[in-house]
Amino acid sequence: MAENQSPAIETHGLRKVFGDKVAVEDLSLKVERGEVFGFIGPNGAGKTTSVKMLLGLIAPTAGTGFLFGEPLRNFHVRSRVGFLPEHFRFHDWLSAGEFLSLHADLYGIDEKTKKQRIPELLELVGLAEFSNRKLREFSKGMLQRVGLAQALLNQPDLVILDEPTSGLDPVGRLHVRDIIRGLRDRGAAVFLNSHLLSEVEITCDRVAFVKHGVVVQTSPLHTLMEEEILVEIRLRPVLPEVVSGLSQWSQKVEADGEVVSLSLTSEEDIPAINRYLLDHGVNVYALQPKRISLEDQFIRIIGMDGGL
Numbered sequence: 001m002a003e004n005q006s007p008a009i010e011t012h013g014l015r016k017v018f019g020d021k022v023a024v025e026d027l028s029l030k031v032e033r034g035e036v037f038g039f040i041g042p043n044g045a046g047k048t049t050s051v052k053m054l055l056g057l058i059a060p061t062a063g064t065g066f067l068f069g070e071p072l073r074n075f076h077v078r079s080r081v082g083f084l085p086e087h088f089r090f091h092d093w094l095s096a097g098e099f100l101s102l103h104a105d106l107y108g109i110d111e112k113t114k115k116q117r118i119p120e121l122l123e124l125v126g127l128a129e130f131s132n133r134k135l136r137e138f139s140k141g142m143l144q145r146v147g148l149a150q151a152l153l154n155q156p157d158l159v160i161l162d163e164p165t166s167g168l169d170p171v172g173r174l175h176v177r178d179i180i181r182g183l184r185d186r187g188a189a190v191f192l193n194s195h196l197l198s199e200v201e202i203t204c205d206r207v208a209f210v211k212h213g214v215v216v217q218t219s220p221l222h223t224l225m226e227e228e229i230l231v232e233i234r235l236r237p238v239l240p241e242v243v244s245g246l247s248q249w250s251q252k253v254e255a256d257g258e259v260v261s262l263s264l265t266s267e268e269d270i271p272a273i274n275r276y277l278l279d280h281g282v283n284v285y286a287l288q289p290k291r292i293s294l295e296d297q298f299i300r301i302i303g304m305d306g307g308l
């Protein structure tokens with residue numbers, strides 16, 4: 001595979017079994033450079049296990065994978081990857097600056113670059129004035145920020161973030177969102193595991209839904225959000241036979257007082273429904289299309305029983 005064309009991540013049938021527990025059944029996916037890819041699924045779906053295989057931290061039971069065209073076991077390619085683990089074990093006796101310096105040394109970054117990059121990264125994650133503070137005195141969100149700075153030390157071409165914003169306040173999340181956009185703008189790929197679906201909705205180009213170790217659907221975010229249109233109609237009088245006649249446009253018609261909700265697959269149905277109601281003696285007071293959230297889609301695709 002030619003290095004300059006190969007995707008950031010490509011996997012074929014990756015599988016991981018712990019004893020008799022299948023953590024990841026069959027992971028086949030491709031993440032392009034310059035793409036922000038959301039990997040979402042319920043607790044225990046196999047997201048962290050998948051990430052660990054991508055990073056070569058655990059060996060797959062079966063299947064193959066490549067980062068930038070190099071096999072996962074290739075040690076060399078890992079220098080191009082940044083990683084924020086789900087459970088970061090910090091050296092809490094170090095200050096933030098010392099901690100980043102240690103990790104920069106592990107990457108083999110030279111002193112001059114280090115002196116410039118560490119303050120830049122602390123600034124980027126909003127910790128500029130805490131460089132000399134010991135990590136043991138950091139709050140959860142501050143630790144997550146310094147963990148993110150660590151993941152960016154080597155100016156990675158692929159950044160893998162496992163729940164990067166779970167401990168962050170709204171301003172911290174905004175910071176992370178900007179950082180992710182900045183990474184995409186410079187052509188890096190971002191692989192994001194997150195339960196915060198509103199975050200994923202704002203930042204990701206594509207999402208994969210994973211359930212019981214299988215990717216059940218992968219979609220560009222915009223098509224996912226346009227797939228279904230929820231419409232709320234406030235009408236009077238509520239004539240039951242007219243309301244039930246709405247089922248010709250939608251399988252899901254729910255009435256709650258004077259408000260009828262239904263889901264449509266085409267925007268063109270909206271004027272037709274409006275005409276139908278007027279023709280049948282029902283006045284329309286409001287007709288409001290609502291956007292489907294990623295959370296709605298998650299429940300629809302994964303279901304309520306997706307976890308553990």
Ligand SMILES: Nc1ncnc2c1ncn2[C@@H]1O[C@H](COP(=O)(O)OP(=O)(O)OP(=O)(O)O)[C@@H](O)[C@H]1O
Nearest residue numbers: 018021022023041042043044045046047048049050
């Ligand atoms: N080292 C291990 N030994 C045995 N079972 C494991 C191990 N690591 C993970 N598992 C199991 O594999 C499954 C997937 O775990 P994983 O941590 O990948 O889920 P996840 O999708 O990241 O969940 P969460 O959203 O809670 O972080 C779970 O059932 C878990 O108990």
Ligand SMILES: [Mg+2]
Nearest residue numbers: 047048049086
């Ligand atoms: Mg996890």
